[in-house]
Amino acid sequence: MILSLGLVRGVIGMIIGAILGMAVTMLIRIGMGLAAWGMEPVSVVGALVGSIGFLLGVGVLTDWIKWMQGKPTPMRHGPPEGKPAWTRYFGTDYNHKVIGIQYTVTGIALLFVAGTLALTFRLELVQPELQYIDTNTFNTFVGAHGIVMIGAILMGVGGLMNYLVPLMIGASDMAFPRLNAFGYWVAVPGALLIVTGIFVGGWDTGWTGYPPLSARAPLGVQMFFLGVYLIGLSSIVGSVNLLTTVTRMRTPGMSLFRMPIFVWAAVATSIIQLTATQLIGLSFLMVLIQRLLGMGFFDPNLTEHAIELNSPPGNVILFQHLFWFYSHPAVYVFILPGLGIISELLPVFCRKPLFGYKWIALSSITIALVGFLVWAHHMFAAGMEDYLRVPFMFATLLVAVPTGVKFFSWTGTLWRGKITLETPMLFVLGSISVFLIGGLTGPPNGTVSTDLFLHDTYWIVGHFHATMFGGFFFPFIAAVYYWFPKVTGRMYDERLGKIHFWISVPGFWVQSLTQAYIGLHGMRRRIADYDPALGIQTGHVLITIAGFAIGISMIIFVYNLVVSARRGEVAVANPWGSRSPEFQIPSPIPEHSYAQPFVVVGEPYDYALPGSTYVNMNPAGLAAGGGGGGGGGGGK
Amino acid sequence: MSVATPYVEPAHHEHHELPYSEQLRNNRLGLWLFFTSEAFMFIGLLSSRFYLWGNTRPDLDQTLGLIVTSVLLVSSFFMNRAETAIAHDDRPEFLRSLLITAALGIAFLVGVVGFEWQGHIGPSDGAYGAVLFGMTGMHALHVVSGVIFILIVWNNGRKGSFSAERHWGVEACAIWWHYVDLVWVFFYPALYLMGHVVHG
Numbered sequence A: 001m002i003l004s005l006g007l008v009r010g011v012i013g014m015i016i017g018a019i020l021g022m023a024v025t026m027l028i029r030i031g032m033g034l035a036a037w038g039m040e041p042v043s044v045v046g047a048l049v050g051s052i053g054f055l056l057g058v059g060v061l062t063d064w065i066k067w068m069q070g071k072p073t074p075m076r077h078g079p080p081e082g083k084p085a086w087t088r089y090f091g092t093d094y095n096h097k098v099i100g101i102q103y104t105v106t107g108i109a110l111l112f113v114a115g116t117l118a119l120t121f122r123l124e125l126v127q128p129e130l131q132y133i134d135t136n137t138f139n140t141f142v143g144a145h146g147i148v149m150i151g152a153i154l155m156g157v158g159g160l161m162n163y164l165v166p167l168m169i170g171a172s173d174m175a176f177p178r179l180n181a182f183g184y185w186v187a188v189p190g191a192l193l194i195v196t197g198i199f200v201g202g203w204d205t206g207w208t209g210y211p212p213l214s215a216r217a218p219l220g221v222q223m224f225f226l227g228v229y230l231i232g233l234s235s236i237v238g239s240v241n242l243l244t245t246v247t248r249m250r251t252p253g254m255s256l257f258r259m260p261i262f263v264w265a266a267v268a269t270s271i272i273q274l275t276a277t278q279l280i281g282l283s284f285l286m287v288l289i290q291r292l293l294g295m296g297f298f299d300p301n302l303t304e305h306a307i308e309l310n311s312p313p314g315n316v317i318l319f320q321h322l323f324w325f326y327s328h329p330a331v332y333v334f335i336l337p338g339l340g341i342i343s344e345l346l347p348v349f350c351r352k353p354l355f356g357y358k359w360i361a362l363s364s365i366t367i368a369l370v371g372f373l374v375w376a377h378h379m380f381a382a383g384m385e386d387y388l389r390v391p392f393m394f395a396t397l398l399v400a401v402p403t404g405v406k407f408f409s410w411t412g413t414l415w416r417g418k419i420t421l422e423t424p425m426l427f428v429l430g431s432i433s434v435f436l437i438g439g440l441t442g443p444p445n446g447t448v449s450t451d452l453f454l455h456d457t458y459w460i461v462g463h464f465h466a467t468m469f470g471g472f473f474f475p476f477i478a479a480v481y482y483w484f485p486k487v488t489g490r491m492y493d494e495r496l497g498k499i500h501f502w503i504s505v506p507g508f509w510v511q512s513l514t515q516a517y518i519g520l521h522g523m524r525r526r527i528a529d530y531d532p533a534l535g536i537q538t539g540h541v542l543i544t545i546a547g548f549a550i551g552i553s554m555i556i557f558v559y560n561l562v563v564s565a566r567r568g569e570v571a572v573a574n575p576w577g578s579r580s581p582e583f584q585i586p587s588p589i590p591e592h593s594y595a596q597p598f599v600v601v602g603e604p605y606d607y608a609l610p611g612s613t614y615v616n617m618n619p620a621g622l623a624a625g626g627g628g629g630g631g632g633g634g635g636k
Numbered sequence B: 001m002s003v004a005t006p007y008v009e010p011a012h013h014e015h016h017e018l019p020y021s022e023q024l025r026n027n028r029l030g031l032w033l034f035f036t037s038e039a040f041m042f043i044g045l046l047s048s049r050f051y052l053w054g055n056t057r058p059d060l061d062q063t064l065g066l067i068v069t070s071v072l073l074v075s076s077f078f079m080n081r082a083e084t085a086i087a088h089d090d091r092p093e094f095l096r097s098l099l100i101t102a103a104l105g106i107a108f109l110v111g112v113v114g115f116e117w118q119g120h121i122g123p124s125d126g127a128y129g130a131v132l133f134g135m136t137g138m139h140a141l142h143v144v145s146g147v148i149f150i151l152i153v154w155n156n157g158r159k160g161s162f163s164a165e166r167h168w169g170v171e172a173c174a175i176w177w178h179y180v181d182l183v184w185v186f187f188y189p190a191l192y193l194m195g196h197v198v199h200g
């Protein structure tokens, strides 16, 4: 029975694969006349083969293997036959809504893993000197917190995009349902490998994995590299799918400038994921094989033979260029969908058209493209080529312009709106306030002269937590509350939602502002200890308390979701009076979403404009007997 | 105020399978998007070559370089013949050309792995070794994947899975092969031709 769950088969497959991979490597090593046990090569091959074992076990490769053998592969629809319906969430399923939920739930689970790591090292920082964990554990937890959070965010982004985009553009599903399932499932062994890395020595490099430190770090760093590689693969195939879907499968009448704004954000995000992700994969792969095969991409030392060949040495700065070429644009992968959610929800809760729709749509694309030209602002203090500093400073400050466009539009939308403050709207407003902190702490980092002082301090920590909480985390929460009725057919508990808001958002203000403050007072990032004479201990205590408060609020959040999904008030089709097509069909959304394609006949956000219509759900003119089910009937 | 015309559940659900022609166009776009993605990885490798080697290069066997490059270019010609053949329902020609392509691909691999890699430069010889083995290794991996793809397509073709109208598998395999070939067109000069050899 338990074996009927894909996830369980996957984990078993992973273990068998790992053992096989390790055994084969040892045999090959014996064949080559080496000692059978070489910690690194044996573990790395084991991890790789294990991941393939996982995918085989889950069954995402089955159809492709059949195709290779020339067998027919009919599409499966609906819950698996002869099993309870819930099991589909734990195995290979091709429905984009199921996959969206798989991503989202995995994302939330990873948030808890990463959050627990953070609270652990936050406890350590309450007092100067070391109390609970040693320095290697501290460093590993900091790095693992960072990268698991990034994994969580990528899963959350994948969840939003997979669930919402086909619904919003009226596509029957994603363009490549099997690839979609693969994209989700390949990330799972990735996450498992990263967590494994914590237990096999950890890694003391932070989430950035810079050599030369990562070239010498414990074995854990290899698991971390491989894990990131798999999650990167997930991002890439996900973006191929999304871009194809949006390009080719929009419903009639849905011209580019009539797409919901979130779809624009998803496209911009996917452009970055499609291209830049390759570079973090490459940079990590290069360190990985430098460790395995001694290929000195980033090694400044030369062998005698290399000197005879007149070879130039390796260079660590190259790593940082490759790494940040992804990892700066990646921050926009995190925030663009979130900012899209803000723009999507504001008009609904203000009952007003979105201010400057076209500008917002294009600003997402502009941010994504200009974001490719700023990566070296992370390297101002790294000993990078001097002449790169000023151009990258200008380019960095340039990104503030399209970001400013978004703020302008949000203010314009809020202005004299008929605002109601349900939980999703509260989180949207909270997001804007938090993202403002992130946005204002950014330009000083982008300016070379100030960054030389701010670099690697807690100021930076405050900056990027504010950007990510404001740009991804809180909007993501808003989205979960907002679409919860469409997913489950029930309402969440409004009171618990508000409690969640009033703990987490103010808690976060305290956390990020204090981080920035102690940064200015000399607290270095990623350091387990500090000098009490800096006068920052109170700050550390505050941050830790705020961190625990946010953690508790997240438990309330999950409790709310779980209980409401089973016992919540039954939801109507369109509780928010939204114009979006997914709110014109029943809650929960049926297996095949739209029984017939709808037609777009107007502008998406013309709230409160008399007589305006966005979608015609019934273009064939079928007997309109059941009328009135559209946006008219709603909670508002 | 109505925000949308009412939704009416139609009497029957038709199933949402895309027609072949639609799916084919999706597939093409998807494959090209994947190429775009891969291009960034290859560009990353090329950039590393210029970053680390600058205006120099190691002393590589020029004849060997020329031979493997020609072999790969010629293989693309046979791949094209295979695709044209299946489009004209000429199965024997299709299968034969596929096998020739695969054989040439293997010859290329033998040239790179069996000869170039056994030369006087090893993987741990500074930036020369790292970049040379990194670039040729990554490219060779793609050639291997291409050869495997060709053999799968050949096997399915033998069983009659493809027709003149429906042969997306062949098309994908062919574009993939040309793409891997094209990458080498950039890698070859970067490794063998550009920059000068520094003599000690």
Ligand code: HEM
Pocket (backbone or CB within 6 Å): A208, A331, A332, A334, A335, A377, A378, A396, A397, A399, A400, A403, A438, A439, A440, A442, A443, A444, A445, A446, A447, A451, A454, A455, A456, A460, A463, A464, A467, A468, A471
């Ligand atoms: C107004 C816009 C922004 C500007 C001008 C800006 C500028 C910068 C600069 C220059 C740094 C490097 C500081 C240093 O290490 O010395 C930095 C770090 C960082 N920023 Fe931003 N940023 C902006 C917005 C964002 C956004 C929207 C995000 C995304 C979620 C973000 C995420 C990060 C992260 C994660 C780091 C730290 C990376 C690390 O070293 O671990 N930033 N920012």
Ligand SMILES: [Cu+2]
Pocket (backbone or CB within 6 Å): A327, A328, A331, A374, A375, A377, A378
């Ligand atoms: Cu950046």
